[in-house]
Amino acid sequence: MVLTSVVARRPHVLTVAPATVDAGLRTAVEAELARRRWPAASSPADTDVVLVLGTPGPRLADVVRSVWATVPAPRALVGVPTEVALRSVLDEAAAGLVASRGRTSLLSASDSNDVLPQEVGEPQMADLAFYDHDGLALDALHVAVGPVLPHWPAGLVAHVTLAGDLITDARAEVLDVPASVGPGSRGRSPLGPDRTRLDILTRVLGLLGADHLAARARQLRDRDPEPGELTTFGRRLRRNRPLRWALRDVPLVGGPVEERTLEERVANLAGALGGSLPPPVRPTAEKAVQAMVGLELGAARLALAAMDPDTALGAGPVTAFTPAEVAHQHH
Amino acid sequence: MIALVAALGAVAVITGLLVFTVDSMARATFLLLASFVAVAVVLIGFGLGYLGTVVILMMTIEMMIMVVFMVMLMMNPAGLMPMTMVHNRRGSWAIALVAFGLLTAGVWLVPFPVRASAASRGVTSGPAVGPDPTVALGDALMGGQMLTMMTLGLALLATIVGAVAVAVSRR
Amino acid sequence: MVLLAPALVVVAGLAAAAGAATAGEGPTAPVVETLRLLTKQRRRTLSDDPALARIGLTALPVAAVLALAVVPLGDRAPVDLGVGVVWFNAMEVVAWFAVWVVGWGPNAATSLAGGYRVLPLGLAYELPHMLAIITPAIAAGSLSPGVIAAAQHDLWYAVWMPAAFLLYLLSVAAMAFWGPFAAPLGRDLAGGAAAEHAGLDRLLLLAGRWMLLTAAAAMAVPLFLGGGAPPPITGPDPFPGLPVLWFAVKLVVVLGLLLALRRAVPMLRMARFATLAWTVLIPLAVAQALVVTVVVLP
Numbered sequence: 001m002v003l004t005s006v007v008a009r010r011p012h013v014l015t016v017a018p019a020t021v022d023a024g025l026r027t028a029v030e031a032e033l034a035r036r037r038w039p040a041a042s043s044p045a046d047t048d049v050v051l052v053l054g055t056p057g058p059r060l061a062d063v064v065r066s067v068w069a070t071v072p073a074p075r076a077l078v079g080v081p082t083e084v085a086l087r088s089v090l091d092e093a094a095a096g097l098v099a100s101r102g103r104t105s106l107l108s109a110s111d112s113n114d115v116l117p118q119e120v121g122e123p124q125m126a127d128l129a130f131y132d133h134d135g136l137a138l139d140a141l142h143v144a145v146g147p148v149l150p151h152w153p154a155g156l157v158a159h160v161t162l163a164g165d166l167i168t169d170a171r172a173e174v175l176d177v178p179a180s181v182g183p184g185s186r187g188r189s190p191l192g193p194d195r196t197r198l199d200i201l202t203r204v205l206g207l208l209g210a211d212h213l214a215a216r217a218r219q220l221r222d223r224d225p226e227p228g229e230l231t232t233f234g235r236r237l238r239r240n241r242p243l244r245w246a247l248r249d250v251p252l253v254g255g256p257v258e259e260r261t262l263e264e265r266v267a268n269l270a271g272a273l274g275g276s277l278p279p280p281v282r283p284t285a286e287k288a289v290q291a292m293v294g295l296e297l298g299a300a301r302l303a304l305a306a307m308d309p310d311t312a313l314g315a316g317p318v319t320a321f322t323p324a325e326v327a328h329q330h331h
Numbered sequence: 332m333i334a335l336v337a338a339l340g341a342v343a344v345i346t347g348l349l350v351f352t353v354d355s356m357a358r359a360t361f362l363l364l365a366s367f368v369a370v371a372v373v374l375i376g377f378g379l380g381y382l383g384t385v386v387i388l389m390m391t392i393e394m395m396i397m398v399v400f401m402v403m404l405m406m407n408p409a410g411l412m413p414m415t416m417v418h419n420r421r422g423s424w425a426i427a428l429v430a431f432g433l434l435t436a437g438v439w440l441v442p443f444p445v446r447a448s449a450a451s452r453g454v455t456s457g458p459a460v461g462p463d464p465t466v467a468l469g470d471a472l473m474g475g476q477m478l479t480m481m482t483l484g485l486a487l488l489a490t491i492v493g494a495v496a497v498a499v500s501r502r
Numbered sequence: 503m504v505l506l507a508p509a510l511v512v513v514a515g516l517a518a519a520a521g522a523a524t525a526g527e528g529p530t531a532p533v534v535e536t537l538r539l540l541t542k543q544r545r546r547t548l549s550d551d552p553a554l555a556r557i558g559l560t561a562l563p564v565a566a567v568l569a570l571a572v573v574p575l576g577d578r579a580p581v582d583l584g585v586g587v588v589w590f591n592a593m594e595v596v597a598w599f600a601v602w603v604v605g606w607g608p609n610a611a612t613s614l615a616g617g618y619r620v621l622p623l624g625l626a627y628e629l630p631h632m633l634a635i636i637t638p639a640i641a642a643g644s645l646s647p648g649v650i651a652a653a654q655h656d657l658w659y660a661v662w663m664p665a666a667f668l669l670y671l672l673s674v675a676a677m678a679f680w681g682p683f684a685a686p687l688g689r690d691l692a693g694g695a696a697a698e699h700a701g702l703d704r705l706l707l708l709a710g711r712w713m714l715l716t717a718a719a720a721m722a723v724p725l726f727l728g729g730g731a732p733p734p735i736t737g738p739d740p741f742p743g744l745p746v747l748w749f750a751v752k753l754v755v756v757l758g759l760l761l762a763l764r765r766a767v768p769m770l771r772m773a774r775f776a777t778l779a780w781t782v783l784i785p786l787a788v789a790q791a792l793v794v795t796v797v798v799l800p
Contacts, residue, residue, distance in 0.1 A: 007538040010531065037527060042693035043612070045545050045700040048538070072543035072700040143611045150689050165615040207690045209682075209769035211525055242767040246774060297615055298771045301690040357554055357606050364599065380585045381645070388592035392628070395598050399621050465585060465645065488788065495780040 007074075008097040011048035012041035014071075016064055016148055019155025019177045019311040021054040023190040026154070027199070028083045029053060031222040032090065034215070042150055044070045049093045052079045057176025060147065060155060067148050147175060151203040153304070153311045158289045165297045172289035172315040189279035194230060195221050196279050196308075197269045201237070203305040204266060208246060213237065230274030237270035250299045252307060253291045256281050262299075265306045284316025285309040336373050343369035351416050356401055359416050364394050381465040506580050507567045514566075514712040517719075517757050521712075524761050532712075539705035547608045547698050555607025558600040559703050562710030565600065569593035570717040574648045576730040576745035586647045587639050590721055591632065594677045597714055598624045601679060601686055604707060605695030616694020619686040622772040623676060626779035627683070631673035633787035637666040637794050638725045647721065651729025658734065660726040665790040667726045669783060671759060674722065678715035681764030685772055687711075719756040720749075727752045 013033055017026055029051065033040065041047040044067050052064055068077055076096035078089050141162040146152050155177065161169040189196045198221035205214035220233060237243065250262035259265040259281075269280060288309035292300035309316075347366040350359045367390035374383030417423070473480055518532040546552055572579050572586035583589050598620050605617015639645050641663070642653035650659075660667040676683040687694045687707075696707050723729055730745025 006534060007541055010534045010538065012538075042689055043697040045698050045704065046693060046696075048542075070545070070547075072545045074541065074543075141611060149692050162611065162615075165618065205768070209684055209689060212765060213768075215526060246768045246770055249771075249774065296771070296773065298685065298688060298690045299773075355551065355554075357551065357603060361554060361557065361599075361603065380583055381588060384583075384585050384588045384592050388588065388595060391592065391595045391599055392624075395595070395602065395621060395624060398602060398618075399625075463584070485788070488784070492780060492784055495777075499777050499781060 005098050007048075008094045010038060011076075011094060011097055012039050012046050013049045013051050013093075014041040014044060014047040014067070014148065015051045015053060016056070016060070016067070017053040017154040018056045018060050019153075019174045019314075021154050023199075025053055025080070025083050027191070027195075027222055028086060029080060030218060032086055034218060034222075036090065038090075040150060044148070045072065047071045048075055048097055049090075050075070050077045051090075051093070052077070055081060059175040063147060063175070151206045151301075151305055153285065153288075153309050155311050156285055156289075156309065158292065158304075160292065162297075167292050167295055167297065167300050170289045170292050172285040172309075174285050174311045174315045177311065177314045189282075191221075193277060193279040194273055196282075197273055200280065200306060200308045201266070201269055203308070204302060207301055207305055208243070210243060213240075213243070227274040234270040234273035238267055247302070250295065250303055251291075252303055253294075254283065254287050255291070255307060262302055262306050269306075280308075282308050282310045284313065285311050286316040332376065336376055339369045339373045339376075342366075343373070353416065356416075360394050360397060364390060379464055379468075381468060506571060507563075510567055510570055510713050510716060511709070513753075514709065514716040517716050518712045520757065521761055521764070524765060536705060536709070539701055539708075542701040542704075544701035544703055545698065547610055550609045550698075551607045554603045555699070556703065558603035558607070559699070559706040559710070561596055561600040562604075563706060563713050565593045565596040566710060566713035566717045569714070570720060572647060573717070573720045574651055574724050574729055574749075575720070576749050577648075579648055582648060583646070585645045587635050587645045587650070587725075590647075591635065594714070594718065595624070595628070597677060597679075597710075600710075601695050604699070605686070608698035610698050612691040612693075613695055613697045616686050616688065616691045616697065619688070619691075619694065619772055620679065622776050623679065623683055623685060626772070626776040627673045627676035627783075630669045630779060630783040630787040631677070633784070633791050634666040634669040634673060635721075635725060637663050637787075637791045640791065641794050641798050643798075647724040648729070651724035651731070654728040654734075655731060656734055658726065658728050663726075663790055663794055665786050666794075667722075669787050669790075670722055670726065671756070671763070672783075674715065674718040674756075675760055675763060677718055678711050680711055680715050681760065682767040682770050683775070684769050688769060715760065716753075716757070719760060720753055722756045723749055723752045727756070 015026075015029060015033075038049075050064065050068055050071060056064060064077075068075075074097050076093045078093045078096070080086055080089050143160055143162055145158040145160055146156050147154070155175045157173045157175060159171045159173060160167045191199060198217045202214050202217040202221060205211075205217055208214075216233060220229060244263060244267075247263045247266055248261075252260060252262055252265055255265065259268055272280070288304055288307040291303050291307060295303060343366045346362045346369065350362045350366070353359050353362065368387055371383040371386035371390070374386060377383075515532055515536075519529040522531040523529040569590050571581045572583045572589050579586060601620045602617045605613045605615075605620075607613075638650050638659045641659060642650040644650060644653075675681045679686045685694070687696050691697060696704060699707060728734070730749045732748055
C-alpha cells in the first residue's frame with residue numbers, strides 16, 4: 001500500500017484527445033501535468049493513467065477502449081470534459097491508482113490481472129510485397145499509425161504502407177470528423193500566432209528528445225511571455241548547431257515555397273517568435289500525411305509534427321490509396 | 332574442468348541441432364549464437380582467451396549482419412509467419428557428413444605441437460603455459476606477412492569509406 | 503566479484519538520479535520509477551515471442567556486469583583477463599543482440615522498427631569505437647586494461663590521444679543506446695523496442711541501459727584517465743592506498759561529460775549518424791591510431 005502511494009506520486013499519463021478538442025483545454029492539461037511532474041507515457045505499456053480530453057466521438061471511443069484493454073494494472077481511466085474539472089480529475093486519478101481502479105471510468109472495463117491480449121487496431125504484420133527501385137521483392141506492412149502516440153496531431157490516423165521503416169504510401173483519416181474539402185487553415189489559429197509556433201516547436205523538440213528545449217517552449221506557450229523572452233528563445237534555437245544538424249535532410253513535400261525542408265520550417269518558426277507576424281501555415285491532414293511518403297519513420301514523424309496539420313477541419317481532399325501489390329512467395 | 336568442457340560441448344551441439352527445428356528466424360539466430368558462444372567459452376577454458384573472446388565478438392556481430400538482410404527482405408517478427416529452417420535436405424546431409432568426416436579426421440591426423448616444457452614432464456594436455464598465446468596466435472596467423480596484411484586492410488577500409496562518401500554526396 | 507552486480511546497480515542508479523536531476527526532474531525519480539515498474543503488471547501482445555524477448559531483457563544487465571568484470575576498479579580488476587579490452591568489446595555487442603530481440607519479441611511494428619534501429623547504430627559506431635579502444639592498447643602494448651592504466655603514469659592517454667578519447671565517449675553513449683543515440687527507444691516510435699514492455703520487463707531494459715552506460719564509462723578510466731592513479735601533475739598521492747577513490751572521481755567526471763553530451767545534442771536520426779560515422783569518425787579514428795602507432799613503434 002505504501003508502495004502504491006509512492007508510485008501514484010509520479011504516474012505516467014497517456015493523453016487521448018479528439019480532433020475537435022479545444023486547444024485551450026489541451027494546453028492547460030499539458031501545463032498542469034508538467035506542473036505536477038507527471039511524465040507523458042510513450043505507449044500504452046508505459047501508462048498508469050489514461051486521460052481522455054473533451055468529448056470523444058464513437059470511433060475514438062473504440063480506440064480508447066482497445067488501448068485501455070492493453071494498459072497494465074495498476075491503472076486508471078479518467079475523462080476531462082472541461083478545464084474546470086482538471087485538477088480534481090487528476091487528483092482522483094492518483095487516488096484511483098492507489099485503489100488500483102479508475103473510479104471515474106468513462107467506459108466499463110474489467111481490471112483483470114491476466115495476460116493482456118492485443119486488440120485490433122494495433123499494428124499487424126502482413127506479407128504483401130512490392131518491388132522497390134532495385135527490383136527486390138520486399139515485404140510491405142500496412143499499419144495504422146496513431147491516434148495515440150506522443151506528439152501526434154489530435155484524432156489523426158495515418159494509414160501507411162511500410163517497407164522496413166520506410167513509408168512508401170500513406171493516407172490520412174481523422175476520426176469522427178467528416179473529410180472536408182477546405183483549403184487548410186491559413187489564418188485559423190485558436191492559440192494565436194506565437195503560441196501556435198511554440199506549440200509546434202514543443203512537439204518537434206519533444207520528438208527529437210531535446211527535453212529541456214521542449215520544456216522551455218511549452219513554458220513560454222503556457223504563460224504570457226515578454227516579447228523579449230520569445231525572441232531570445234527563437235535566437236537560441238536558431239543558433240543551436242547540433243539541433244540544426246539533427247534536423248537536416250528531411251524534405252517537407254507540399255509545404256510553402258520558403259519551407260521546403262524541416263530545417264527551414266523550424267528556423268522560420270523560431271525566427272518569427274515575438275515578431276507579431278501572421279500565424280504559421282498549417283496544411284490539411286491529407287497534405288501533411290502525404291509529406292511522410294518516402295521518409296523513414298523517424299523523419300516522417302518529425303515532418304508531420306513540424307507541418308502540424310489542423311485536424312479539426314477533417315482530413316481534407318483525399319487521394320486514392322493504391323499500394324502496388326504483387327503476389328509474393330515466401331520461402 | 333573436463334566436465335565443464337563436456338557440458339559446454341553438449342550445449343553447443345544441442346543448440347546447433349535446435350537451429351533446424353524452430354520455425355522463426357529470430358529463434359534460429361539466437362540458438363546459432365548460443366552454440367557459438369558455448370564453443371567460445373570452451374576456447375577460453377583452454378587458455379585461448381583472445382581466440383574465445385574474438386569468437387563471441389565476431390559471431391554476435393555476424394548474427395546482427397544477418398539480421399540486416401532480414402530487415403531488407405522481411406518484416407515478420409515473432410511467430411506470425413512461421414518458416415522452415417531446412418532446405419535441400421539431401422544435399423545438406425551430404426555436405427554435413429563430408430565436413431564432419433574431414434574435421435574429425437583432421438583432429439586425429441594433424442600433428443599437434445607438444446610444448447617442450449610439458450613434454451619433458453611427460454604431460455601432453457592441459458592449459459597452455461609459457462609465452463602469451465595471443466602473441467603466438469598473431470605470429471602463427473600473420474607471421475612475415477604482417478606489413479602486407481596491414482596495408483591491404485587499410486586499403487580495403489579506405490575503399491569502403493570512399494565508396495560511402497561518394498554514395499552520400501550523390502544523394 | 504560477488505559484490506560487482508549490486509555495486510553496478512547502485513552506481514547506475516546514482517547516475518540515473520543525476521540524469522534525472524539534470525533533466526529537470528527530482529533526483530528521486532529513478533527510485534520512484536523502479537518501484538512503479540516493480541508493482542506494475544507485465545504485459546504480452548498477440549502472437550508474440552516472450553521467451554526470446556525475455557532472454558534479451560535479461561542479457562542486457564548481465565552483459566553490463568560481465569563487461570565491468572574486466573575493468574580495474576582501482577588497481578585491480580575483479581577478473582584479470584589478459585585480453586580484457588576485447589572481452590569488454592564482445593560483451594558490449596551482446597547488447598545489440600539483446601535490444602534487437604527485445605524489439606522483435608512483441609510482434610508490433612513500432613517495437614520492431616526500434617529493435618532494428620540498433621543495426622545502423624551499431625554498424626556506425628562500432629568501427630570508430632574499436633579503433634578508439636585499440637589505440638591505447640597499441641600505445642601500452644597490451645590488451646589488459648590494468649597494464650594500459652599502469653602505462654599512463656607520466657601522461658594520460660586522454661591528453662595525448664584526444665581524438666580516441668572523444669570517440670570513446672561518443673561510443674559509450676552509443677553502446678548504451680542513450681542520449682543522442684536513443685533512437686532504438688525513440689519517442690518518435692512510442693518508445694521503440696521498449697514500446698510494448700511493461701513492469702519488470704521494462705525495468706530490466708531501462709535499468710540495463712543505465713548499467714551498460716556506467717560500465718562503459720568505467721572502462722574510460724583505465725583506458726584514457728590513468729586508472730586508479732592520481733593525476734600525474736599532483737605530485738605525491740594525497741590519498742595513498744586509495745586507488746578506488748581516484749577511480750570513483752574519474753568515473754564521476756566521465757559520467758558528467760556524458761550528461762552534458764545528452765543535454766547539448768538532441769536525438770540523432772540513424773541516417774544522419776551513419777553518414778557522420780562513415781565519412782568523418784572512421785577516418786579520424788584511423789588517423790589517430792596511425793599517429794599513435796608511428797610514435798610508439800620501436
